[in-house]
Amino acid sequence: MSNKTNIACPCGMxxxxxxxxxxxCCGPLHANALKAASPEQLMRSRYTAFVMKLYDYLIATHHPEYLHGLTASTLAQSPEIHWLTLQIISSSITDLQGQVEFQAWYKDETGIDAIHERSEFQCIEGDWLYTQGEQFDAIFPKRNQACLCGSGKKFKQCCL
Incomplete structure (x- = not known):
């Protein structure tokens, strides 16, 4: 399927x-060998696609009515960031709609931050698609909790 057989999936499952x-995990979804069975599985695969710069997958799993001109080329021009980890806060499904609240942590030249969003999904003809999301302020770890960068150090002694 890919040359990434021995790496842990970035989604953290x-x-x-x-x-x-x-x-x-996410590889079969990226290769179109498997469909996401839930909004959470799609969210995890989309996070991994951001990590791996699979911009065509991100566009393909975004509801076309909500793209607003977004393209894979536009995504490829985004500033360079280092994705750290994905935290799923909550996930729910009702019929053909779903929500996933998450924090996607990253590090850039200004430090550590997160995209904290409650994403909306629709299932259309068996395919879960991202529609839109509501943004919230990131909830940072407490000073004595482990740093999100994976160093093993406390947050206060690392990236704070």
Missing amino acids: NTQHSPLLYDT
């Missing part, structure tokens, strides 16, 4: 306290 590998 775990099974029995072990991270899933990309090729058994």
Whole structure:
């Protein structure tokens, strides 16, 4: 499927306290070998697509009525950032609609920040698609919690 067989999937999905590998997690969705079974699975695959710069996948999983001119080329011109981790806060499904609230942590030249969003999804002919999201302020870790960069240090001693 890909040359990323031995890497942990960036979406952070775990099974029995072990991270899933990309090729058994988001990889099949990116290769169009599998459809997302839920809004949360689609959200995780979209986060991983941002990490891996799979901009065509992001456009393909975005409801066309909500693109507002967004293209893969536009996404490719975004400033360079280093994605750190995805935190799913909540997820819900009702019939053909769903919501996922998450924080996607990243580091850029100004430091650590997060996109905190409640995303909306619609299922159309069996395909879950992202429509839009409501943004919120990021909820940062407390000073003595582990830093989000993965260093193993406390947040106050690392990226604060």
